[in-house]
Amino acid sequence: MEEFIQKLPMDIVLRIIPYTYNFQNRHLLEDIQNYTESKKVLSELYHNFWIIQMQSENPQEDKNWLINDIFLYANQYNPTMFGYIDNFYNIFRRNRYLQTNEKIDKFVSDLEKKEVSTQINIFLGLFTANERNKFIYSFPEIVDII
Numbered sequence: 210m211e212e213f214i215q216k217l218p219m220d221i222v223l224r225i226i227p228y229t230y231n232f233q234n235r236h237l238l239e240d241i242q243n244y245t246e247s248k249k250v251l252s253e254l255y256h257n258f259w260i261i262q263m264q265s266e267n268p269q270e271d272k273n274w275l276i277n278d279i280f281l282y283a284n285q286y287n288p289t290m291f292g293y294i295d296n297f298y299n300i301f302r303r304n305r306y307l308q309t310n311e312k313i314d315k316f317v318s319d320l321e322k323k324e325v326s327t328q329i330n331i332f333l334g335l336f337t338a339n340e341r342n343k344f345i346y347s348f349p350e351i352v353d354i355i
């Protein structure tokens with residue numbers, strides 16, 4: 210991290226440094242920690258199942274299934290081909306710039322064109338810690354369906 214800061218122009222560094230001395234919201238720090246741990250656990254679960262156990266030849270198979278399952282979870286396991294339910298929209302409304310269904314539909318449409326890892330990061334970032342944990346614990350049920 211120090212390397213990156215040293216590469217920044219001094220006027221930027223002088224603006225950033227004061228923030229490093231501020232106390233951070235405990236709930237935000239816990240959420241960041243949960244996000245990091247959840248992402249790691251999900252990556253390992255899906256990699257172990259799809260790449261190692263199922264021996265998929267597609268190196269992206271684990272990530273493709275993970276985003277597929279995340280979409281289903283956010284839509285409370287209703288097929289997305291029939292549209293999104295209120296729960297799905299409410300997750301995206303956590304972004305203060307996405308307050309209408311139309312804006313969310315456009316955002317999701319654009320999101321689906323991005324890298325799978327970007328899609329995963331955005332969903333996990335919008336989920337609450339409780340939602341991330343419930344999704345992780347639902348993994349055995351998802352595997353049983355397959």
